[in-house]
Amino acid sequence: MNFGFSEEQETIRDTLARLLGDHATLAVAHARLDSGEGFDRPTWSALADGGWLGLAMSEAEGGAGMGAVELAILAEEIGRSLAAVPFLPVLGLAVPALQAAGTEAQRRSLLPGIAEGRVIIATALAEAGGLAPETVTATLAHGRLSGRKAPVGFGADATHALVAARDEGGAVRLCLVDLSGPGVTIRALDPIDRTRPAAEIALDGAPAELLPGSDGAVISRLLDGAAVLGAFEQIGLAERALALTTAYTRERRAFGRPIGSFQAVKHRLADMFARIELARSNAFFGAWALASGDSRLGEAAAVARLAALDAVQFATEESIQLHGGIGITWAADPHLFLRRGWQLKAELGLTPMWRERLLDNLAASGHAAT
Amino acid sequence: MDFSDSPEEAAFRAEVRAWLDANATLRDGSEKAQDHFMARDAEEVARARDWQARKARAGWAGLTWPRAFGGREATPIEQVIWNQEEARYGVPPNVFLIGIGLVGPTIMVHGTEAQKATFLPRALTGEDIWCQLFSEPAAGSDLAGIRTRARRDGDGWVISGQKVWTSGAHYSSHGILLARSDPQVPKHKGLTMFLVNMSDPAIETRPIRQISGGASFNEVFIDELRLPDSARLGDVSDGWKVALTTLMNERFSISIGRASGGARAEELIALARRVQRNGRPAIEDDEVRARIADFVARQRGLEFTSYRVMTSLSRGEAPGEEGSIGKLLLGRLRQEMGSFGMELAGSAAGIASAEGDDVARWRNEYLTAPGNRIAGGSDEIQRTIIGERILGLPPEIRVDKDVPFAEL
Numbered sequence: 022m023n024f025g026f027s028e029e030q031e032t033i034r035d036t037l038a039r040l041l042g043d044h045a046t047l048a049v050a051h052a053r054l055d056s057g058e059g060f061d062r063p064t065w066s067a068l069a070d071g072g073w074l075g076l077a078m079s080e081a082e083g084g085a086g087m088g089a090v091e092l093a094i095l096a097e098e099i100g101r102s103l104a105a106v107p108f109l110p111v112l113g114l115a116v117p118a119l120q121a122a123g124t125e126a127q128r129r130s131l132l133p134g135i136a137e138g139r140v141i142i143a144t145a146l147a148e149a150g151g152l153a154p155e156t157v158t159a160t161l162a163h164g165r166l167s168g169r170k171a172p173v174g175f176g177a178d179a180t181h182a183l184v185a186a187r188d189e190g191g192a193v194r195l196c197l198v199d200l201s202g203p204g205v206t207i208r209a210l211d212p213i214d215r216t217r218p219a220a221e222i223a224l225d226g227a228p229a230e231l232l233p234g235s236d237g238a239v240i241s242r243l244l245d246g247a248a249v250l251g252a253f254e255q256i257g258l259a260e261r262a263l264a265l266t267t268a269y270t271r272e273r274r275a276f277g278r279p280i281g282s283f284q285a286v287k288h289r290l291a292d293m294f295a296r297i298e299l300a301r302s303n304a305f306f307g308a309w310a311l312a313s314g315d316s317r318l319g320e321a322a323a324v325a326r327l328a329a330l331d332a333v334q335f336a337t338e339e340s341i342q343l344h345g346g347i348g349i350t351w352a353a354d355p356h357l358f359l360r361r362g363w364q365l366k367a368e369l370g371l372t373p374m375w376r377e378r379l380l381d382n383l384a385a386s387g388h389a390a391t
Numbered sequence: 392m393d394f395s396d397s398p399e400e401a402a403f404r405a406e407v408r409a410w411l412d413a414n415a416t417l418r419d420g421s422e423k424a425q426d427h428f429m430a431r432d433a434e435e436v437a438r439a440r441d442w443q444a445r446k447a448r449a450g451w452a453g454l455t456w457p458r459a460f461g462g463r464e465a466t467p468i469e470q471v472i473w474n475q476e477e478a479r480y481g482v483p484p485n486v487f488l489i490g491i492g493l494v495g496p497t498i499m500v501h502g503t504e505a506q507k508a509t510f511l512p513r514a515l516t517g518e519d520i521w522c523q524l525f526s527e528p529a530a531g532s533d534l535a536g537i538r539t540r541a542r543r544d545g546d547g548w549v550i551s552g553q554k555v556w557t558s559g560a561h562y563s564s565h566g567i568l569l570a571r572s573d574p575q576v577p578k579h580k581g582l583t584m585f586l587v588n589m590s591d592p593a594i595e596t597r598p599i600r601q602i603s604g605g606a607s608f609n610e611v612f613i614d615e616l617r618l619p620d621s622a623r624l625g626d627v628s629d630g631w632k633v634a635l636t637t638l639m640n641e642r643f644s645i646s647i648g649r650a651s652g653g654a655r656a657e658e659l660i661a662l663a664r665r666v667q668r669n670g671r672p673a674i675e676d677d678e679v680r681a682r683i684a685d686f687v688a689r690q691r692g693l694e695f696t697s698y699r700v701m702t703s704l705s706r707g708e709a710p711g712e713e714g715s716i717g718k719l720l721l722g723r724l725r726q727e728m729g730s731f732g733m734e735l736a737g738s739a740a741g742i743a744s745a746e747g748d749d750v751a752r753w754r755n756e757y758l759t760a761p762g763n764r765i766a767g768g769s770d771e772i773q774r775t776i777i778g779e780r781i782l783g784l785p786p787e788i789r790v791d792k793d794v795p796f797a798e799l
Contacts, residue, residue: 271785282786284775287779303692312392324687327688375684380680
C-alpha cells in the first residue's frame, strides 16, 4: 500500500510550481479578466519549452514517457496557478484519444506539434443537450461533419477540434477537424470565466478524420480519465482558494483579534479543508486506477469528479464570504477562483451526469442500481 | 502510488489468513449483529476473552507492541492488514482495544518496572480488560478541567469523584484514572494518573442507557478509594503528559481501526430496488438516485482517506490531519444515511414492523451516529484541531490557562 507521491514526483511538482509561479500569477489573471484576452499563450509556451506538454507521450512520440500520476500533478499545479491554458482538452482528452483510438499516422502528424505547443486540439464533445454520449446529435457521414458543438473550451484559439458525432450507423465516435478548413464557423461565447475562453463551433459538412478506435467503451474511458485529471485541477484551485482565505483571516482583525481565531470563521475553514481532502482522497484513487488500468476506473472517476465538484463550489463560495465586503469586489482575488471553478464544471459535465455514471458503474460491478 | 499490497504485505496477509482460517469461521451474514469494540453481555465478554487468549498463544496479540513486552513488533500497516482480515471472520468484539491500544503503550512509556511486569502480560492474554476513566460530568472536551480529587494520605492516596461516558466500565477489571492532585496550580499542572482495580468496593459503576437503546457507557462513582503510591502512573502532577500519551495512542488506534463503521451506502441501492416511491421502484426516482450517488462518493472518500493515513503510517510518519477529517465527516454521513434509509424504507418513516427489518436497521444507524459525532472528540473539537494545528489559525483565547484551578 502506497497512497502518496514518490520523491521524484514531488520534485516534478516543485519544478512545475516554480515555472507556473513565474508565468501565471494572479496579477496576470486579473489583467486577462479585465482585457477579455483569453488563452495565456506565454504560459503554454513555457510549459512546452520545459517539455511538460509531452509529459505523458512515449519517447517515440516525442515525449517524456511518464504516466497518469505525473499528469495529475501537472493538472493540480495548473489549477493552483489559475493559468488560462487548455490542459484538460489537450492533455486530458485529445492526447489520450489519439493514443487510444488514433492511427499511427494521426499520432505522427499531431503529437509532436502538441508537445511543442503549436497544435492545440479543443475538445468539442458537448452540445445544447449536455455532454453525455447519448445526447450527441452531430453527424459524421462520408468524412463530413455537421452539427453545433458548445461550449468548446479554447475553441477560438485551437488549431483542431476533437468532435463527438454519430456515424452512419448511429454510433457515437470521435473525429478530428482542422478548424482552418471549410465548413467551420466559430463564435466566441461569454463564459462566466473570461480568462477561460469558450466558443460555439458550427460544422456544416466540414471535412473530418475518424479516430478509428473510438468506440463507446473507449470514449467512456477517455471521459473517465479526463474526470480524474480534471479533479486534480479542481483540487489545486480549491486548495489555493482555501490558502488565500486562511491567510486573509490570519491578518484581518476585528474585535481586537484576527478573525481566524473566532470559531465561526475557523470552523468554516476547517469544513473547506475537510471537503477538499475528501476530494483529494477520491482523486488519488482515480489516479491510481487510471495509471494501473484498474477495472474500477469508471467508479473511481465518478466519485473523484463528484467530490471535486462539491469541494470547489463550497470552497470558492465560502472564500468570498469569509473575505467580507472586499470579497465581492472585482479587484479582489476570490472571484477568480469562483469563476474558474464554474468553468471547469461546465467543460466536463455537471453533477447529475456524473451521479448517473457512478450508479451505472456500480450496477455493472454488481450493485445493481437500475 | 500503488494501491496493492507490497510483496511483504501480501506475505503477511497470507500468513494471517492461514491462521484465521484454521482458528475461526468466515462470516456468512447470519451472525447476530454486534459492536466492534463493545460487548453487550457476559457471554460476549467470555467469548472475547477466549479469542484473545488464543491469539496471544499464537503470537497475534499486541501486534505492534515491542517484543520485549510480548508483542510482534509488527508495522502499523500490518496491524491494518490484521484488522481487515479479522473483520471477515465471525469473531467476538475486541473489548481489549483500550488495554492493548491505549493503556499498554502508556504504561510502556510512563510505568515502573513493576507496573510493566504486572499489567502488560495480562493485557495481552485478555485476563485484564481496561477502561479509560477520563471524562467527567463537568469535563469532556475540556478534559484538563476534571474535578475528581486525589489527596495524599500517608504513603498512599485517597480518590473521590465521578467519571462518565466510560465505555465498558461495567465489565472492565482495571481502569486508567486521571485525577486532580493539586488544585492550587493551573488546571493542566495539577493532575496525576493512576491505575485502579475496578472491583474495589469504593468504585460503583452504573450503565447509562443511550438513545439507541444500548448501554455501552457508564457513570463511575469513586468514593474514598484508597490506593498505594505504587498505583500512580508517572510522576505526581505529571498526569496531563501521561494523558496525552494515552490520547495520542487513542488517535493512532482509531486511525488504523476500521475505515468506516456502520452501513455501506450500497446497501441503500439494494433497499431502493426493493421499495416503491410514487408508484414505481424508488431506484428510478431522481432524488433517490442523487442522494445515493452522493453518499457513495462521500463514503469512498472516507475510505480512501484512511488509505492515505495508512500510507503515512507505512512511511513512519505520525498519523495526523487525515484522522481528524475522517472523524469529522463519518458520523455526519452515517446520520444522514440513517435518516434517508428510514425515509426510503417506509412511508411511515421510523415505524418498524418487526425486529430486523429495514426501518429498524437504518433507525439504529440514525440513533447511534450522534454518539460517533461526540465520542473521541466532538465535531467542534475536530474542526478546531484542523483549524489550529493544520491550517495554523490563531488559537482561541483561553482565559483559564494561567489561573490556579481552585480560583476558576
